Amino acid sequence: MPFGLAGMVRKEVRIDSFESGPRQNSPQEYILNSRGMNLFTCQWRPSNYEPKALIFLCHGYAMECSISMRGTGARLAHAGFAVHGMDYEGHGKSSGLQGYITSFNDIVVDCSKYFASVCEKVEYKNQKRFLLGESMGGAVVLMLHRKEPTYWDGAILVAPMCKIVEDMKPHPIVISILSKLSNVIPTWRIIPNEDIIDRAIKSEEWREEVRNNHYCYKGKPRLKTGYELFMASLDIENNLDKVTLPFIIVHGGGDAVTDPSVSEALYTLAESKDKTLKLYPGMCHALTSGEPKENIDIVFSDIIKWLNERLKMIDRVE
Secondary structure (H helix, E strand, C coil): CCCCCCCCEEECCCCCCCCCCCCEECCEEEEECCCCCEEEEEEEEECCCCCCCEEEEECCCCCCCCCCCHHHHHHHHHCCCEEEEECCCCCCCCCCCCCCCCCHHHHHHHHHHHHHHHHCCHHHCCCCEEEEEECHHHHHHHHHHHHCCCCCCEEEEECCCCCCCHHHCCCHHHHHHHHHHHHHCCCCCCCCCCCCHHHHCCCHHHHHHHHHCCCCCCCCCCHHHHHHHHHHHHHHHCCHHHCCCCEEEEEECCCCCCCHHHHHHHHHHCCCCCEEEEEECCCCCCCCCCCCHHHHHHHHHHHHHHHHHHHHHHHHHC
């Protein structure tokens, strides 16, 4: 891994333990990044046996890991995987102005350093390594892969942010203005947006949980944040053909947040020899948490089946 442990110091500000499912343990702690920010980390792992592989979670914009992705962590740990996640700077329980992205690359670097520090632990030295990214987290996953193309054994992309639909692309003049303004008034929350919770989440119970989760940012996107998200999407779109790792994309056919066509473009353009696209008619954006339980069960069944098949394929090759 290119970044190793440099600039990422483990700082045990707080460690909590709680049970999130049968035969699991879920320690949490803070680490300190190179910019002096406390970043919250959490994990789920089988308690009574060695995990099959490592899975690293990359959450979406304005979200976090320990609460909104606890179902993902618990299900994958129950299936035998060690799962690790980190709240980005400005997100969840981590330090920083809530909902503010100063640099998308900083997110990628922080994830890279933390994930590498986990992989380098003695007990994980021989474990296979997978990434799982939801929405904006899908963009983080693809950038992590691009930085170190052969390091990761595969990726799960859940409704990934990886391309801008053509009729949604702003005029170059608008982008130029946004770029200038984001440097002058970067934290201003003046980018208009509608409440996407109802559009992203089908389950009324989960809608209320997200609304009541004060670790999830629900304000208007800040200028610099909007610019960073746009440029990250454009960067990934221009490099879809450089994706070479095995991956599965799961995407709701009724997703009104990230258009399913962007996943179809990734599937078509990626150079990966081992790639799978699963579209679920009628399902929304929050596939792993915001659908009825029977739909979530279907999605995780496909994800876990894909992971187990990849591990069998790797074992045969080795």
